[in-house]
Amino acid sequence: xxxxxxxxxxxxxxxxxxxxxxxxxxxxxxxxxxxxxxxxxxxxxxxxxxxxxxxxxxxxxxxxxxxxxxxxxxxxxxxxxxxxxxxxxxxxxxxxxxxxxxxxxxxxxxxxxxxxxxxxxxxxxxxxxxxxxxxxxxxxxxxxxxxxxxxxxxxxxxxxxxxxxxxxxxxxxxxxxxxxxxxxxxxxxxxxxxxxxxxxxxxxxxxxxxxxxxxxxxxxxxxxxxxxxxxxxxxxxxxxxxxxxxxxxxxxxxxxxxxxxxxxxxxxxxxxxxxxxxxxxxxxxxxxxxxxxxxxxxxxxxxxxxxxxxxxxxxxxxxxxxxxxxxxxxxxxxxxxxxxxxxxxxxxxxxxxxxxxxxxxxxxxxxxxxxxxxxxxxxxxxxxxxxxxxxxxxxxxxxxxxxxxxxxxxxxxxxxxxxxxxxxxxxxxxxxxxxxxxxxxxxxxxxxxxxxxxxxxxxxxxxxxxxxxxxxxx
Amino acid sequence: xxxxxxxxxxxxxxxxxxxxxxxxxxxxxxxxxxxxxxxxxxxxxxxxxxxxxxxxxxxxxxxxxxxxxxxxxxxxxxxxxxxxxxxxxxxxxxxxxxxxxxxxxxxxxxxxxxxxxxxxxxxxxxxxxxxxxxxxxxxxxxxxxxxxxxxxxxxxxxxxxxxxxxxxxxxxxxxxxxxxxxxxxxxxxxxxxxxxxxxxxxxxxxxxxxxxxxxxxxxxxxxxxxxxxxxxxxxxxxxxxxxxxxxxxxxxxxxxxxxxxxxxxxxxxxxxxxxxxxxxxxxxxxxxxxxxxxxxxxxxxxxxxxxxxxxxxxxxxxxxxxxxxxxxxxxxxxxxxxxxxxxxxxxxxxxxxxxxxxxxxxxxxxxxxxxxxxxxxxxxxxxxxxxxxxxxxxxxxxxxxxxxxxxxxxxxxxxxxxxxxxxxxxxxxxxxxxxxxxxxxxxxxxxxxxxxxxxxxxxxxxxxxxxxxxxxxx
Numbered sequence: 048x049x050x051x052x053x054x055x056x057x058x059x060x061x062x063x064x065x066x067x068x069x070x071x072x073x074x075x076x077x078x079x080x081x082x083x084x085x086x087x088x089x090x091x092x093x094x095x096x097x098x099x100x101x102x103x104x105x106x107x108x109x110x111x112x113x114x115x116x117x118x119x120x121x122x123x124x125x126x127x128x129x130x131x132x133x134x135x136x137x138x139x140x141x142x143x144x145x146x147x148x149x150x151x152x153x154x155x156x157x158x159x160x161x162x163x164x165x166x167x168x169x170x171x172x173x174x175x176x177x178x179x180x181x182x183x184x185x186x187x188x189x190x191x192x193x194x195x196x197x198x199x200x201x202x203x204x205x206x207x208x209x210x211x212x213x214x215x216x217x218x219x220x221x222x223x224x225x226x227x228x229x230x231x232x233x234x235x236x237x238x239x240x241x242x243x244x245x246x247x248x249x250x251x252x253x254x255x256x257x258x259x260x261x262x263x264x265x266x267x268x269x270x271x272x273x274x275x276x277x278x279x280x281x282x283x284x285x286x287x288x289x290x291x292x293x294x295x296x297x298x299x300x301x302x303x304x305x306x307x308x309x310x311x312x313x314x315x316x317x318x319x320x321x322x323x324x325x326x327x328x329x330x331x332x333x334x335x336x337x338x339x340x341x342x343x344x345x346x347x348x349x350x351x352x353x354x355x356x357x358x359x360x361x362x363x364x365x366x367x368x369x370x371x372x373x374x375x376x377x378x379x380x381x382x383x384x385x386x387x388x389x390x391x392x393x394x395x396x397x398x399x400x401x402x403x404x405x406x407x408x409x410x411x412x413x414x415x416x417x418x419x420x421x422x423x424x425x426x427x428x429x430x431x432x433x434x435x436x437x438x439x440x441x442x443x444x445x446x447x448x449x450x451x452x453x454x455x456x457x458x459x460x461x462x463x464x465x466x467x468x469x470x471x472x473x474x475x476x477x478x479x480x481x482x483x484x485x486x487x488x489x490x491x492x493x494x495x496x497x498x499x500x501x502x503x504x505x506x507x508x509x510x511x512x513x514x515x516x517x518x519x520x521x
Numbered sequence: 522x523x524x525x526x527x528x529x530x531x532x533x534x535x536x537x538x539x540x541x542x543x544x545x546x547x548x549x550x551x552x553x554x555x556x557x558x559x560x561x562x563x564x565x566x567x568x569x570x571x572x573x574x575x576x577x578x579x580x581x582x583x584x585x586x587x588x589x590x591x592x593x594x595x596x597x598x599x600x601x602x603x604x605x606x607x608x609x610x611x612x613x614x615x616x617x618x619x620x621x622x623x624x625x626x627x628x629x630x631x632x633x634x635x636x637x638x639x640x641x642x643x644x645x646x647x648x649x650x651x652x653x654x655x656x657x658x659x660x661x662x663x664x665x666x667x668x669x670x671x672x673x674x675x676x677x678x679x680x681x682x683x684x685x686x687x688x689x690x691x692x693x694x695x696x697x698x699x700x701x702x703x704x705x706x707x708x709x710x711x712x713x714x715x716x717x718x719x720x721x722x723x724x725x726x727x728x729x730x731x732x733x734x735x736x737x738x739x740x741x742x743x744x745x746x747x748x749x750x751x752x753x754x755x756x757x758x759x760x761x762x763x764x765x766x767x768x769x770x771x772x773x774x775x776x777x778x779x780x781x782x783x784x785x786x787x788x789x790x791x792x793x794x795x796x797x798x799x800x801x802x803x804x805x806x807x808x809x810x811x812x813x814x815x816x817x818x819x820x821x822x823x824x825x826x827x828x829x830x831x832x833x834x835x836x837x838x839x840x841x842x843x844x845x846x847x848x849x850x851x852x853x854x855x856x857x858x859x860x861x862x863x864x865x866x867x868x869x870x871x872x873x874x875x876x877x878x879x880x881x882x883x884x885x886x887x888x889x890x891x892x893x894x895x896x897x898x899x900x901x902x903x904x905x906x907x908x909x910x911x912x913x914x915x916x917x918x919x920x921x922x923x924x925x926x927x928x929x930x931x932x933x934x935x936x937x938x939x940x941x942x943x944x945x946x947x948x949x950x951x952x953x954x955x956x957x958x959x960x961x962x963x964x965x966x967x968x969x970x971x972x973x974x975x976x977x978x979x980x981x982x983x984x985x986x987x988x989x990x991x992x993x994x995x
Contacts, residue, residue, distance in 0.1 A: 166777060166882035167945075209722040220720050222729070223697060238969035244878040245910050246694050247947035248683040248733055250954055250962050250992050251974045255696070255729035259722055276779035303640060305750035346820045404718040408640035436719050471641075473721035480724055488724050495712035499981065500725045506980030507973065518724050 051454045054461075056486045059099060059141070059516070063148030066105040070126045074108060074150070077118055081109040081156075092133050092151035097141040098399055098453065099482055104131060104145040111156045113229060113237055113268040119152050120266060120512075121235030127510045132262045134175060134201030139400050140481025142208065142261050146516040152266060154203055160184040161269065169226060169243050171271045174203025181272075190274040193218040193309075196477065197383050203267050208479035209259030213382070216302075216435030217309040217341065218275060220477065225258050229269035233508035243271060256503075261479050262514035264507050278309075278341035282351055283369040283378050286358050287333040291315055291418060294334040295411045297361040298434040302407045306353050310339035311435030312382055315418065318389065318429040325388030326381045331365050336434075337382050339375070382431070389429030389442050396427075398442035399456040403467035404476030405437045413470055414439055417463045424455055438476035465490070480518045488518065525928045528935075530960045533573060533615070533990070537622030540579040544600045548582060548624070551592055555583040555630075566607050566625035571615040572873055572927065573956055578605060578619040585630045587703060587711055587742040593626050594740060594986075595709030601984045606736045608649060608675030613874050614955025616682065616735050620990040626740060628677055634658040635743065643700060643717050645745045648677025655746075664748040667692035667783075670951065671857050677741050682953035683733030687856070690776075690909030691783040691815065692749060694951065699732050703743035707982035717745060730977075735953050736988035738981050752783075752815035756825055757843040757852050760812070760832050761805040765789050765892060767835040768808040769885045772908040774831045776881045780824050784813035785909030786856055789892065792863065792903040799862030800855045805839050810908075811856050813849070856905070863903030863916050870901075872916035873930040877941035878950030879911045887944055888913055891937045898929055912950035939964070954992045962992065 075082045083089075084106040093103025105128075108119045123130045129149025136143060145151070157173035160181065164170065165188040172181060177199045181192050196205060196212035204210070206228070211220035218224070227241030240253035257265055288294040294313055301308055314322065314335050323330055336358070340350045355366065369375045390398055405413045414432065421428045421441060432439030441463065443456035464474045464487045474480075474487035489497050497519050504511070504521060511521055549556050557563075558580040567577025579602075582593045597604045603623025610617060619625070631647035634655065638644065639662040646655060651673045655666050670679060670686035678684070680702070685694035692698070701715030704727075714727035731739055762768040768787055775782055788796065788809050797804055810832070814824045829840065843849045864872055879887045888906065895902045895915060906913030915937065917930035938948045938961045948954075948961035963971055971993050978985070978995060985995055 164880065164882070166773075167880035168777070169880065209720075209726070211720055215720060219697075222720070222726065223693075232969070232973070236969055238973060239967055240970055242942075242947045242965065243880045243945040244912075244947040244950065245881070246683075246685055246689060246696070246878055246912065246950050248876075248949045248951050248953040249947050249958070249965055250733070250971070251738075251977060252683070252696065252726075252729045252733050253966075253970055253973060255726045256977075259724070259726050264725075276777075299640075303642070303750075343820075343823055345823055346817075349817055349819055402722075404720055406638065406641035406643065406717045407719070408638070438718075438720065468716075471717040473716045473718040473723045475722045476718065476720050477722050479722040484723070491716065491723055492727075493713055495706070495710050496714055496727060497724070499706070499712060499727060502980050503725060503730075503977055506976050 051451065053454055053457060057457055059146055059482045061101050061146055063102060064128060066128050066148060067126050070122060070128055071106055073122050074106060074119065077122065078108055081111065083107050092153060093145055095136050095138040095141060095143045097139055097481065097483060098397055099141040099144055101144040101146055104149055104151040107151045107153055109153045109156050113231065116152060116231045116266050116268050117235045117237055119150065120231050123150050124233060124235055124510065124512055127512060129512050129515050131514050132203065132207065132266045134204035135177065137198040137200045137204065138481060139478045140483040142479060142481040142517060144482060146482060163188060164243065165190055167243060168274045169271055170274055171269055172202055174201060174267045174270060176202050178202060178205065185274060189277050191277050192272060192274055194221060194224055197386065202270050206258050206267055206270055207260065207262050209477065211477040213310045213312055213433060215433060216311055217307055221258055222255060224273045225254055225270060226273060227271035228254055228257055228267055230257055230265035230267055232265050233513050261481065261517050263504055263517055264513060280344040280347040281339065281341055281375065282347050283339045283375040285330065285367045285378065286336045286363040287331040287365040288361065288363055289333060291334040292411060292415055293361040294336050295414055295434065297336060297358050297363060299407055299410055300357045301354055302435055304353065304357065306350050308338060308350065308435060309341040310337065312337040313432040313434040313439065314385060315430040318385055318431060321388040321392040321429055322381050322385055325391050326384050328381055337378060385429060385431045386442065389444060393427055393444045395446065396444040397447045398444055399453065399460060401441045401460050401463050402475045402478040403464055403472055405467050405470045405472030407437045409470035409472065410434060410437050413467050413472065416466060417441060420459055420462060424459055426452065426455055426459065436476065482517060485519055525925065527928055527931060531931055533620055533956045535575050535620055537576060538602060540602050540622060541600050544596060544602055545580055547596055548580060548593065551596065552582050555585065557581050566627060567619055569610050569612040569615060569617045571613055571955065571957060572871055573615045573618055575618040575620055578623055578625040581625045581627055583627045583630050587705065590626060590705045590740050590742050591709045591711055593624065594705050597624050598707060598709055598984065598986055601986060603986050603989050605988050606677065606681065606740045608678035609651065611672040611674045611678065612955060613952045614957040616953060616955040616991060618956060620956060637662060638717065639664055641717060642748045643745055644748055645743055646676055648675060648741045648744060650676050652676060652679065659748060663751050665751050666746060666748055668695060668698055671860065676744050680732050680741055680744055681734065681736050683951065685951040687784045687786055687907060689907060690785055691781055695732055696729060698747045699728055699744060700747060701745035702728055702731055702741055704731055704739035704741055706739050707984065707987050735955065735991050737978055737991055738987060754818040754821040755813065755815055755849065756821050757813045757849040759804065759841045759852065760810045760837040761807040761839040762835065762837055763807060765808040766885060766889055768810050769888055769908065771810060771832050771835045771837060773881055773884055775828055776909055778827065778831065780827055782812060782824065782909055783815040786811040787906040787908040787913065788859060789904040792859055792905060795862040795866040795903055796855050796859055799865050800858055802855055811852060859903060859905045860916065863918060867901055867918045869920065870918040871921045872918055873927065873934060875915045875934050875937050876949045876952040877938055877946055879941050879944045879946030881911045883944035883946065884908060884911050887941050887946065890940060891915060894936060895933055898933055900926065900929055900933065910950065956991060959993055
């Protein structure tokens with residue numbers, strides 16, 4: 048009998064299109080030292096944090112301006128050669144892989160904060176600006192940009208995947224926080240979508256169509272974002288629970304009560320052990336909620352009181368408070384390091400990460416059964432969750448040299464997604480579809496909706512050159 | 522010399538396509554008493570609150586189910602006959618007019634609240650449910666739906682125009698509050714977009730593409746919306762100012778301070794007089810802010826204190842508080858009646874309504890110059906504003922028997938839009954483009970972005986049967 052094999056849809060086959068030498072020559076001539084076909088550079092741009100491997104792109108263009116992007120797209124378009132936008136390479140789902148070959152357009156050097164309109168709470172950036180760089184740039188204005196997916200991702204990548212992270216429960220995702228875009232289309236034309244007005248009914252919402260389109264409908268070259276006043280008071284807290292169910296049910300109650308909590312994150316006991324080992328902490332080993340409250344001093348006090356009451360009703364204990372910036376940073380660094388703590392807990396391993404999001408009342412069903420399944424499968428895992436949004440990630444820690452572990456992890460992921468869809472949820476809360484979730488998207492959205500996406504793609508990119516082979520097969 | 526004439530783009534020409542008698546017979550056979558070709562019924566469905574007039578549709582189908590809508594669309598599609606979705610007819614921009622002829626699909630009888638998921642703060646409705654009906658239906662759950670465009674519009678119409686209104690400053694617009702849709706496409710297929718999960722990165726954001734597409738990409742047959750916990754405490758207030766500038770600058774400061782105000786509305790002295798006359802009130806005649814605060818008792822107290830301080834700094838006076846539901850209802854009824862108060866102030870008149878929205882810091886520039894121009898033009902007007910969003914409406918009250926007044930009103934509107942666009946704003950904050958703002962959309966979005974909209978439209982509706990001739994010419 049054969050060992051169980053990966054389902055076919057999880058073995059994306061490279062189908063590289065021909066990249067004519069004349070195109071490479073033309074790119075070299077146009078871009079000079081901003082062009083590279085060196086293998087090491089191509090390989091850097093041919094992988095991401097996903098479990099897939101693929102031959103690298105044929106070359107890399109380091110764009111420094113909208114004009115650069117437009118010219119690179121136009122040149123590639125004339126030979127029907129794919130272009131793949133590249134930010135910092137932190138995708139988890141294979142978005143950056145050159146599955147149909149082509150040219151990587153690295154926008155990392157487009158890293159200017161173009162204009163800060165503090166009086167309107169907006170900022171316009173180039174796509175290579177990272178979220179930390181942005182917050183550094185706006186610091187003196189008393190404003191901040193809340194979206195925080197963990198990695199110090201580029202804002203172009205975050206917009207392209209509709210990213211969110213720990214603050215989304217209060218401040219929304221990239222969907223809610225991108226106001227306007229400048230985009231290079233498949234023909235190399237530059238268009239603008241949206242304005243700096245807070246709301247608009249002016250035609251199709253092209254901004255929201257581009258956000259989350261994973262580079263398949265255009266290359267973003269400018270991004271206008273919302274900013275928020277730094278809260279007058281901030282309080283962070285951890286609370287331990289003797290069971291995962293208690294922690295999850297506390298979260299559900301907090302959201303249902305309408306507490307405007309700014310962050311509400313979950314780690315299970317297993318993950319706490321990993322974080323303690325990695326970050327040399329001594330957090331109590333048990334399911335833990337990590338929370339943050341923003342507002343006026345009185346409002347923060349009120350939120351804290353409400354949440355303490357709810358948590359106590361569910362057996363929450365060992366509340367620890369962090370009210371200085373240093374203490375908060377330490378606490379959140381531990382949370383952000385959970386991914387790496389997980390990886391480090393099994394040297395040489397690779398994480399297969401899940402990303403479902405369900406309606407808040409179904410969170411316990413979705414999460415507890417998935418953890419039980421992972422434990423029964425005896426596969427090491429970590430569990431982190433933006434549980435206030437109904438979104439959680441399991442990372443199955445597999446040995447890449449044991450193919451059977453990958454199969455088991457993908458099987459667990461598949462069961463987890465199926466469960467989430469049955470509960471009214473989505474296969475991806477924030478990582479995107481990429482190469483990994485194309486089949487899940489079909490289950491979730493149905494053939495009709497996926498065909499509508501394909502129809503839009505074909506209309507806007509008739510030669511299928513913009514990051515082809517992602518989201519759906521085409 | 523000729524009198525000044527309306528620009529050509531404001532005189533939309535009816536270009537009715539042929540509606541074969543066989544189609545009418547087939548619709549009659551399929552829909553029986555749910556079908557009408559009676560002139561009075563057609564005329565009811567051939568007008569809205571806009572200044573345009575157009576021959577009515579050839580017939581009306583009263584859909585009672587998704588199946589009904591799909592069948593009506595399929596039948597019409599087979600003869601390439603336009604279909605125009607109809608809710609309650611409260612459009613201000615000509616969305617409902619049969620500019621290319623065709624069939625009106627009235628979804629008013631699709632008025633069921635299909636499922637209330639109080640524990641997830643979501644609800645799913647048919648498109649004919651009105652916002653008041655929805656709030657009645659969810660009342661016992663302690664939740665409410667905040668979007669309030671004034672008229673008791675259908676939720677289908679509100680989604681189709683990306684409506685918002687008085688509460689949007691805190692709760693967002695239909696863009697932020699529609700979670701998922703069921704949609705009948707141009708071929709009569711039924712698709713679903715989105716899920717009940719709060720966030721998702723699963724492919725193109727078809728939900729947001731449909732929201733605001735004015736019936737040109739599909740007919741919505743189910744709408745899943747967010748609900749919110751009824752605030753524990755609510756306080757409403759009015760504050761009078763001796764100048765319009767002071768009221769506007771107070772608003773700007775409130776938003777820039779990050780006060781989570783739930784409503785922040787402006788009326789000018791001229792409009793207050795109209796409201797007093799219409800609603801038999803004795804509001805102080807001066808520029809007035811009408812505000813509402815939601816939250817815990819302490820948080821409301823805090824917001825009120827902050828706003829009082831800001832208003833006092835700008836010469837605000839004569840604060841009046843309404844903390845009982847009755848007093849609040851009276852106050853907001855006055856606000857909602859401003860439109861009718863304006864109309865009534867000049868018997869027989871018709872209002873040409875503007876709808877720009879600008880970044881908050883530019884609100885004074887946008888609003889004060891526009892009022893000054895209207896006064897200089899000696900055209901009666903009313904002014905109401907969702908000023909917390911940077912959105913305001915002027916209603917020029919014209920005598921429909923004096924064509925020159927319409928010309929003057931459209932000229933003022935044109936200047937006002939041009940100014941808003943220069944200030945980084947949009948030509949329509951919440952009413953939509955319809956027949957009225959197609960030229961403005963071109964100025965705002967640029968030919969490239971409008972062409973992208975057209976390309977999407979052509980791809981999803983190749984025979985151009987879904988509410989054709991709206992948003993852009995096609």
